[in-house]
């Protein structure tokens with residue numbers, strides 16, 4: 021693993037407990053009488069999804085770091101691939117949490133569009149990594 025990938029993996033592992041803290045906050049909202057969390061199903065669904073996507077995308081980011089250094093891609097493209105899942109782990113949860121901050125909101129506000137930005141970045145990142153790995157496999161198969 022390159023120095024860049026190792027340093028980012030270390031940073032992501034240090035950041036991961038913030039997702040756990042978010043989960044603990046949701047748990048206390050669920051358990052606290054009068055929190056109002058359960059009274060707004062759309063908000064609860066999106067906040068649960070925000071927590072879930074942050075955690076799952078961070079774990080995906082760690083998986084991608086395992087492969088990116090072997091992919092036949094330029095230096096700049098590898099940098100983009102390394103950052104794609106961490107960026108999605110910021111944009112998608114931000115969309116879900118910030119678009120329904122008010123307990124009485126019945127429709128998400130404009131922040132919800134950040135989810136599409138995060139999804140587009142992640143899709144581009146995983147497809148690019150996949151293409152880079154297939155190129156490496158073809159080259160080593162030909163050798």
Ligand code: HEM
Pocket residue numbers: 036039040041042043044045046047050064065067068071072073075076
């Ligand atoms: C990195 C670690 C974690 C990951 C990857 C993770 C992932 C997830 C996922 C995927 C869901 C959605 C489950 C579903 O809807 O079927 C979820 C929900 C939830 N998680 Fe976590 N979780 C993590 C840590 C924690 C921790 C430490 C706590 C509490 C101490 C926690 C509390 C919750 C709660 C309460 C929900 C449900 C929220 C609701 O229904 O509104 N999570 N988590």
